[in-house]
Amino acid sequence: MTSLPAFPSGRRLGLVIDLDICVGCHACAVHCKEWNTGGHPAPLTDRDAYGTDPVGVWLNRIHTFEADEGDDVRTIHFPKSCLHCENAECVTVCPTGASYKREQDGVVLVNEDWCIGCKLCSWACPYGAREYDETEGVMKKCTLCIDRIYNENMPEVDRVPACVLTCPAGARHFGDLGDPRSAVSRLVAARGGHDLMPELGYKPTNKYLPPRPRKTRARDIGAPRRLVPAGNAERLLAKWMDRIFTR
Amino acid sequence: MHPAYSVIFFTTTSGAGYGLLILLGFLSAADALPPHFGLGLAAFGLALGLVTFGLLSSTFHLGHPERAWRAMSQWRSSWLSREGVFAVLVYPAVGLFALGWLVFGRNYGPWAVAGLLAAGLSMLTVICTAMIYFSLKTIHQWHNIWTPPAYATLSVMSGGVLLNALVEIFGLSNPYIAGWVAASIAVAWIAKLFYWRFIDDTEALSTPETATGLRVYGKLRAVEGPHTVDNYLNREMGYHVARRHAADLRRVVHLSAFALPLALTMVSLLFGNSGAAIAATLVAALAASLGLVCERWLFFAEAKHTVNLYYGAEAA
Ligand code: SF4
Numbered sequence: 001m002t003s004l005p006a007f008p009s010g011r012r013l014g015l016v017i018d019l020d021i022c023v024g025c026h027a028c029a030v031h032c033k034e035w036n037t038g039g040h041p042a043p044l045t046d047r048d049a050y051g052t053d054p055v056g057v058w059l060n061r062i063h064t065f066e067a068d069e070g071d072d073v074r075t076i077h078f079p080k081s082c083l084h085c086e087n088a089e090c091v092t093v094c095p096t097g098a099s100y101k102r103e104q105d106g107v108v109l110v111n112e113d114w115c116i117g118c119k120l121c122s123w124a125c126p127y128g129a130r131e132y133d134e135t136e137g138v139m140k141k142c143t144l145c146i147d148r149i150y151n152e153n154m155p156e157v158d159r160v161p162a163c164v165l166t167c168p169a170g171a172r173h174f175g176d177l178g179d180p181r182s183a184v185s186r187l188v189a190a191r192g193g194h195d196l197m198p199e200l201g202y203k204p205t206n207k208y209l210p211p212r213p214r215k216t217r218a219r220d221i222g223a224p225r226r227l228v229p230a231g232n233a234e235r236l237l238a239k240w241m242d243r244i245f246t247r
Numbered sequence: 248m249h250p251a252y253s254v255i256f257f258t259t260t261s262g263a264g265y266g267l268l269i270l271l272g273f274l275s276a277a278d279a280l281p282p283h284f285g286l287g288l289a290a291f292g293l294a295l296g297l298v299t300f301g302l303l304s305s306t307f308h309l310g311h312p313e314r315a316w317r318a319m320s321q322w323r324s325s326w327l328s329r330e331g332v333f334a335v336l337v338y339p340a341v342g343l344f345a346l347g348w349l350v351f352g353r354n355y356g357p358w359a360v361a362g363l364l365a366a367g368l369s370m371l372t373v374i375c376t377a378m379i380y381f382s383l384k385t386i387h388q389w390h391n392i393w394t395p396p397a398y399a400t401l402s403v404m405s406g407g408v409l410l411n412a413l414v415e416i417f418g419l420s421n422p423y424i425a426g427w428v429a430a431s432i433a434v435a436w437i438a439k440l441f442y443w444r445f446i447d448d449t450e451a452l453s454t455p456e457t458a459t460g461l462r463v464y465g466k467l468r469a470v471e472g473p474h475t476v477d478n479y480l481n482r483e484m485g486y487h488v489a490r491r492h493a494a495d496l497r498r499v500v501h502l503s504a505f506a507l508p509l510a511l512t513m514v515s516l517l518f519g520n521s522g523a524a525i526a527a528t529l530v531a532a533l534a535a536s537l538g539l540v541c542e543r544w545l546f547f548a549e550a551k552h553t554v555n556l557y558y559g560a561e562a563a
């Protein structure tokens with residue numbers, strides 16, 4: 001059923017991603033791929049995986065941005081997976097009923113036995129969270145690790161999404177964002193967590209925590225304001241050294 | 248957005264077929280079309296051929312064509328599903344209309360009601376197609392109040408040039424029909440002009456800063472992507488046509504889809520039932536078809552999806 005739940009339970013499971021902490025190591029994306037290629041949306045296929053034009057389905061992607069100029073420039077690593085939006089238009093556009101949003105916890109899933117592979121849901125997602133699987137002919141997306149978080153065959157500490165479990169920096173948190181007293185909701189309140197593209201009205205569940213303000217600026221500890229390109233003499237020297245060492 | 252040939256052919260061919268059905272229904276009800284057997288056979292054959300070919304080509308781009316029937320189930324929420332439902336309902340209505348015309352030799356009276364029903368359902372199908380694009384907030388250029396009017400009028404005009412050619416071929420020329428066709432071309436041209444004006448004069452709400460929520464840190468630059476080779480998102484939604492190139496193609500559309508067919512339709516309006524009018528209407532139909540393929544290609548190529556903001560696009 002691709003209408004959104006008429007009576008949502010109020011539980012809104014999702015992720016909180018800390019942009020202050022993320023080091024851009026892509027470990028969460030790798031574990032996501034590893035878990036899910038054998039899990040709910042299995043398999044996540046690849047083509048030409050070891051060739052020159054490798055392309056495949058991943059449910060979690062890490063972008064890297066730079067903000068500002070000069071010595072104030074900062075690098076921000078930006079993980080992005082499905083945000084399990086409250087107003088998920090990727091679901092309402094689906095003609096077959098394959099895409100749905102669960103009433104009990106708000107998780108957005110695809111029923112791959114019904115999906116016709118029309119790709120319209122991926123057009124309707126502003127965030128690029130849905131990836132089409134060419135080999136299987138169906139749409140794939142983050143499942144919030146639905147086969148982990150309720151999995152009674154796992155020890156309780158492991159009943160969290162693979163990406164959250166694996167992050168070596170602790171930049172990803174999982175919990176109920178519909179409950180204002182939950183640990184994730186309090187974290188969002190304390191750190192001023194924000195939505196992505198709020199202007200489109202999708203009301204994403206996942207929140208992003210902004211990088212903290214800097215305590216010391218680079219120029220205060222003697223760094224140059226701008227990096228100057230090397231002069232001719234240095235360039236010649238570098239070329240010569242390069243020649244020596246590559247021999 | 249990547250201009251996929253299956254979707255370009257689906258929307259232009261089925262658009263022309265539905266446009267032809269719309270005009271057959273309305274002009275019959277207005278008593279402007281004689282229930283001539285040859286004309287009816289050719290017109291219904293052409294319209295149903297175009298519509299059916301279009302629908303089949305649209306299922307080619309599905310990952311699972313054998314499950315296509317499921318696409319009619321979610322009409323409560325999905326415009327794509329509604330399009331499927333109306334596209335199927337058109338067939339029995341056209342069947343009834345064609346029965347009256349071809350078997351009983353009548354397209355007036357109660358049979359005209361079947362014609363109007365076929366015309367109405369055809370129009371609804373085209374509007375549903377347009378609503379699929381219009382409803383996407385992710386694509387500024389399509390989330391444009393002129394998308395549905397442009398689709399609807401382009402469909403009527405592309406069916407119109409075909410009807411005008413058929414009418415001339417069967418020696419049934421009549422200024423009333425040519426007049427309606429000329430008017431439909433003019434109206435479609437105006438709708439498309441407003442569509443392009445919206446694209447040129449307005450800007451998308453979303454920027455790299457709103458996409459990441461990092462406005463306070465200053466101007467953002469994407470320095471490293473998540474993958475080294477283009478993925479599905481880049482291939483499907485990252486298509487980019489240069490501004491200069493798009494301007495050239497718009498000129499082709501102005502000329503081939505609108506100016507030329509309009510002028511040639513005027514020829515048939517003034518000199519109906521002549522060899523020159525037959526030639527003029529055939530060239531008009533050909534020019535309009537090529538022009539509309541070009542127009543539809545641009546419709547996709549000029550559309551920018553918000554996902555590109557994560558991949559270094561400065562604006563959506
Ligand atoms: S992030 Fe995209 S795929 Fe996920 S719920 Fe929101 S719109 Fe749908």
Ligand code: SF4
Nearest residue numbers: 094115116118119121
């Ligand atoms: S690709 Fe599948 S899940 Fe997405 S809209 Fe089409 S049928 Fe629904």
Ligand code: SF4
Nearest residue numbers: 032142144145161163
């Ligand atoms: S919640 Fe699971 S499926 Fe979603 S990004 Fe994390 S690991 Fe991948």
